[in-house]
Amino acid sequence: MSFYNFNENEKLNVEEKITELMRTNTYKYVYISIGSKHNKDCLMDNNGCSYSNAYLQMLPTFLFNKQDNENILVIIFDRFETENNLKKNKMILKQRICKNMDIIVMNILCNAEILKRFIPFMCTLLSEKEIEPTNTIIANYVKFANVPNQIEELYQQVIPNTINNELKQFPEYVDSFYQWFGYEHKTLYNMIYRESGFDAFSRNYILTQVSLFLNDPYSNDCKFTRIHNYKNILSQIIDLSCPMYLENEMFINLNEFLVY
Secondary structure (H helix, E strand, O other): OEEEEHHHHHHHHHHHHHHHHHHOEEEEEEEEEEOOOOEEEEEEEEOOEEEEEEHHOOOOOOOOOOOOOEEEEEEEEEEEHHHHHHHHHHHHHHHHOOOOOOEEEEEEEOOOHHHHHHHHHHHHHHHOOOOOOOEEEEEEEEOOOOOHHHHHHHHHHHHHHHHHHHOOOOOHHHHHHHHHHOOHHHHHHHEEOOOHHHHOHHHHHHHHHHHHHHOOOOOOOOOHHHHHHHHHHHHHHHHHHOOOOOOOOOOOOOOHHHHH
């Protein structure tokens, strides 16, 4: 169990540390989050107050309950504006860290330049160490509680676009990229979706259909019929708060959870 913190001036040092950790440890799971830090306990948005789920974004519940020999590498990208904010997030992480977990916090603004270097670097290491794509998650949590301004909107688009472009060099890890649904629908607040799995659907359609499904536990259809009808969408979604997983797998998707 180790905790490492790097700042803006230590970009090369963090690559050395990740390389060293992956050389000296056998990791089964790798979880990378972008924009997941805790800001406030309660955030006011267009739908009222949303209590922070940063603790789930930084360390999802499905990372716990793993076997002691199933080592986990967690990498967190975010910009911590003040020392107090960094201390608060460190406290959250240290309260949840497990003995088979190493955490690297990169106190840095994650922009296109950073991602164009980091994604190829990381995917190359993952491939060399034969870490399964199904045991790897790159999760983007950069969303704004209220209507973003032009700069925020651009930033919100640059991150997923850059990650998608860089992953074209590593097609085996394309399905490892997930995005947070954000603040718009309360039922999806603790959930992320596989970016590549939603190429064939419009985002509004997905948000509407899944929200309707989760808000309607009592239906004329039987449970399994309803789940089957939504299977293609539900199988692309992960609930960060779900503690369940199948043996030798990092998580179970929402479809598997509802059928379980």
